[in-house]
Amino acid sequence: MFGYNRRKLLVASVVLATGGLTLSAIPAQAFSPRMEVGVSSTEIKLGMTLPMTGTASPGYNKIPSAVKAYFDYVNANGGINGRKITLIAKDDQYVPTLAVAKTNELLLRDKVFALLSPLGTANNKAVASSVNPGRRRVPVLFVNTGFSGFANKKAYPTTFTILPSYIVEAKIMAEYIKDTFPDKKIGLLYQDDDFGDDALAGFKQAGLNFAIKVPYASGAQGIAGVPATWIQKLSGAGAEVVVLFGVSSATGAALGTAAVLKYGPKWILGSVGGDATTIKALGVPAGVLYNATGASFLPATSDTTDEYVALFQDINKKYNNNAVFDNNVLVGMNTAFVTAQAIKAAGTNPTRRSLIMAIEKSGAKFASAGLTPLNFSATSHTGYAGYWFGTYGPTGDLKPNGGAYTVYTTDSANGAVVKSTYKRPAMPTKGLPN
Amino acid sequence: MHKIKSTNATRLLFFVAIGVFFFLLSNRVDELRVYQGATLAMYVVAISSLILLTGYSGQVSLGHGALMAIGGYAAALSHEHFGAPIWICFGIGVLAAGAAGAILGTAAARLSGPYLAGTTLALAVGLPSIANQFTILGGEQGLLFDVGFPPESLGPDFTQYKWYFWIAGLSALISIWWLQNLLRSRYGRTWRAIRGNEVAAELCGIHIGRSKTLAFTVSSGLAGLAGALLAMTISTVSPSAFPLALSFSLLTGAVLSGVSTLPGVMIGALTLVATPEIADVIANRIAASESVATNLPGILVSALLILVVLLVPNGPVEQWRASRIRKSANTHR
Numbered sequence: 001m002f003g004y005n006r007r008k009l010l011v012a013s014v015v016l017a018t019g020g021l022t023l024s025a026i027p028a029q030a031f032s033p034r035m036e037v038g039v040s041s042t043e044i045k046l047g048m049t050l051p052m053t054g055t056a057s058p059g060y061n062k063i064p065s066a067v068k069a070y071f072d073y074v075n076a077n078g079g080i081n082g083r084k085i086t087l088i089a090k091d092d093q094y095v096p097t098l099a100v101a102k103t104n105e106l107l108l109r110d111k112v113f114a115l116l117s118p119l120g121t122a123n124n125k126a127v128a129s130s131v132n133p134g135r136r137r138v139p140v141l142f143v144n145t146g147f148s149g150f151a152n153k154k155a156y157p158t159t160f161t162i163l164p165s166y167i168v169e170a171k172i173m174a175e176y177i178k179d180t181f182p183d184k185k186i187g188l189l190y191q192d193d194d195f196g197d198d199a200l201a202g203f204k205q206a207g208l209n210f211a212i213k214v215p216y217a218s219g220a221q222g223i224a225g226v227p228a229t230w231i232q233k234l235s236g237a238g239a240e241v242v243v244l245f246g247v248s249s250a251t252g253a254a255l256g257t258a259a260v261l262k263y264g265p266k267w268i269l270g271s272v273g274g275d276a277t278t279i280k281a282l283g284v285p286a287g288v289l290y291n292a293t294g295a296s297f298l299p300a301t302s303d304t305t306d307e308y309v310a311l312f313q314d315i316n317k318k319y320n321n322n323a324v325f326d327n328n329v330l331v332g333m334n335t336a337f338v339t340a341q342a343i344k345a346a347g348t349n350p351t352r353r354s355l356i357m358a359i360e361k362s363g364a365k366f367a368s369a370g371l372t373p374l375n376f377s378a379t380s381h382t383g384y385a386g387y388w389f390g391t392y393g394p395t396g397d398l399k400p401n402g403g404a405y406t407v408y409t410t411d412s413a414n415g416a417v418v419k420s421t422y423k424r425p426a427m428p429t430k431g432l433p434n
Numbered sequence: 435m436h437k438i439k440s441t442n443a444t445r446l447l448f449f450v451a452i453g454v455f456f457f458l459l460s461n462r463v464d465e466l467r468v469y470q471g472a473t474l475a476m477y478v479v480a481i482s483s484l485i486l487l488t489g490y491s492g493q494v495s496l497g498h499g500a501l502m503a504i505g506g507y508a509a510a511l512s513h514e515h516f517g518a519p520i521w522i523c524f525g526i527g528v529l530a531a532g533a534a535g536a537i538l539g540t541a542a543a544r545l546s547g548p549y550l551a552g553t554t555l556a557l558a559v560g561l562p563s564i565a566n567q568f569t570i571l572g573g574e575q576g577l578l579f580d581v582g583f584p585p586e587s588l589g590p591d592f593t594q595y596k597w598y599f600w601i602a603g604l605s606a607l608i609s610i611w612w613l614q615n616l617l618r619s620r621y622g623r624t625w626r627a628i629r630g631n632e633v634a635a636e637l638c639g640i641h642i643g644r645s646k647t648l649a650f651t652v653s654s655g656l657a658g659l660a661g662a663l664l665a666m667t668i669s670t671v672s673p674s675a676f677p678l679a680l681s682f683s684l685l686t687g688a689v690l691s692g693v694s695t696l697p698g699v700m701i702g703a704l705t706l707v708a709t710p711e712i713a714d715v716i717a718n719r720i721a722a723s724e725s726v727a728t729n730l731p732g733i734l735v736s737a738l739l740i741l742v743v744l745l746v747p748n749g750p751v752e753q754w755r756a757s758r759i760r761k762s763a764n765t766h767r
Binding site: 053126130191 | 466567576580594667669670710714
């Protein structure tokens with residue numbers, strides 16, 4: 001293979017040596033002695049990974065521009081302690097390989113201050129063990145997944161969740177079902193992984209018995225004929241109320257197939273799969289959702305009497321090209337809203353450490369659009385823990401049952417499900433961090 | 435000129451020298467480069483497995499991504515269920531992919547040209563979605579494959595990525611060294627004979643089917659190792675980590691390397707690692723939209739593939755070598 005001679009060896013070693021010197025001369029960006037990584041006198045950089053293209057992207061791809069819109073609004077009003085907030089969003093196509101690669105770029109090349117709202121249980125798990133923000137002491141604010149495991153402070157010391165966990169959701173849903181449909185046969189469709197295991201744990205905890213439980217492997221919803229087998233099993237068991245605890249594509253597939261097979265139980269949708277825009281983007285007519293029950297922890301997107309919704313809609317008009325104002329936009333802006341307060345609370349010269357400590361110390365007092373309190377403390381990295389139930393209208397809008405938000409809260413452990421008495425404090429002036 | 439004899443010892447020495455060089459380099463560059471180095475080493479193994487198959491035994495595979503998936507899943511499963519040490523996990527990955535390759539190779543030996551390409555393509559399309567059917571494989575979410583922190587004896591500043599780089603780099607060096615030796619052995623000569631002319635090879639007493647199957651098995655085993663290395667660098671295996679695009683990138687890498695030149699393998703691997711970076715720079719320069727930026731690496735790789743096939747069909751290394759031979763023939767005339 002190699003024809004070795006001295007000159008060749010000489011050339012090879014010169015090339016290797018020069019290459020090595022050149023590569024080693026690439027400057028490892030010098031860490032500023034006073035300023036934290038990602039923080040300059042004029043700017044704070046945050047990074048986000050999520051699917052912006054590809055099959056999993058519908059709906060979620062609206063989040064970055066919504067987050068940016070709120071930050072633009074803050075920046076236009078003087079920023080936070082004179083620094084503007086910028087967001088670098090990277091497309092991971094919902095692929096763990098890309099999530100790891102993109103997170104590496106964010107942390108090691110773009111040198112962001114913190115990660116914001118990275119999406120997906122699998123992606124976050126891959127990033128947590130490969131990139132390991134916990135070991136690097138990089139804050140991971142408000143992961144966009146309800147997997148209860150991420151609230152484990154020991155395993156993920158710098159990670160904060162914001163969505164109520166799937167356990168919380170299942171427990172509250174179970175109580176709702178026991179109250180509303182006491183004698184009905186209940187069916188469950190769930191994703192057979194960490195996501196579904198969380199839900200099963202919650203249902204078990206609440207003591208809800210199912211006539212039939214249909215697990216599906218994540219991704220199986222895309223295989224022709226598979227959704228029909230779910231519907232056959234559910235209708236075969238005579239389920240009159242069916243809980244769909246899956247992702248949007250599975251929820252859409254189940255609803256669409258059931259409509260074709262003329263199976264019409266009372267549908268109850270989990271929060272993950274219940275986003276009307278995402279289901280519509282998958283080609284399922286919104287009408288299929290009509291009269292189904294859904295759950296949320298934020299005000300309804302159409303509720304303009306809510307001061308947060310009104311403000312966010314206004315920001316959406318001015319800074320987000322007046323995008324369709326759906327739950328993704330609302331969630332994105334609300335996350336940005338909470339983030340801005342966390343950065344403000346981290347002090348005039350925020351560090352990664354002071355950011356984490358600020359959320360632990362005063363995160364429970366942060367204002368937000370949420371209808372349940374945030375549960376941040378030195379021992380808890382979990383955000384919201386409650387839901388209200390509503391019914392989908394003909395256009396896919398979720399409206400609260402009985403016209404008012406009746407919020408139930410609980411925890412991911414043995415706590416009881418209780419009706420919340422939480423009164424959301426008034427929004428800070430102009431919706432800016434104070 | 436004094437020819438240094440290419441003996442086993444000098445070759446081993448050469449590989450050790452490369453190893454030492456990269457080891458020293460990994461201490462000098464920033465962490466992102468170290469991570470990319472680990473990815474590069476993974477590609478080196480994957481592309482060399484394809485070069486062995488295509489360049490040396492004349493078989494085509496469009497489905498090496500699927501064989502990598504088998505290796506990755508086998509490694510992750512053995513780690514998760516038996517808690518096997520990582521080296522054993524890599525070994526199991528190699529064996530599992532090799533076994534799958536042996537079965538596939540038996541069928542492949544009867545096929546050639548477009549039929550073989552089609553069969554392996556079907557494998558790349560179909561195999562990863564099997565994970566969605568069995569819960570033990572973790573569905574779309576996949577399985578964690580966490581090789582753990584570097585040993586504490588390496589010091590507190592020894593990063594996770596350097597650890598990945600060491601493991602991947604060592605694996606790549608050992609496999610290439612072993613492959614070099616294999617290709618110089620009886621088996622390598624047999625494969626080249628088959629690639630050159632099957633009928634002539636058969637007349638010389640070579641069992642075509644058996645030899646081809648063996649080549650497929652060895653190549654699959656190496657692909658399995660690459661899959662386990664990929665799984666290590668992202669700490670997880672999932673169907674989406676082994677898309678069809680991966681199989682095609684590997685093929686592009688092999689063509690860029692020159693399908694019949696193992697030493698060119700670095701060129702292919704380097705291109706595959708560098709392309710997303712270059713695409714990123716271009717996308718930023720022209721302020722491209724997200725969908726353009728996402729597709730740019732694919733476009734670049736494809737364009738490069740077309741250019742290489744048009745201009746240097748045997749790959750740059752082979753071209754360079756051929757021109758050297760021509761030149762030396764001229765000077766000795």
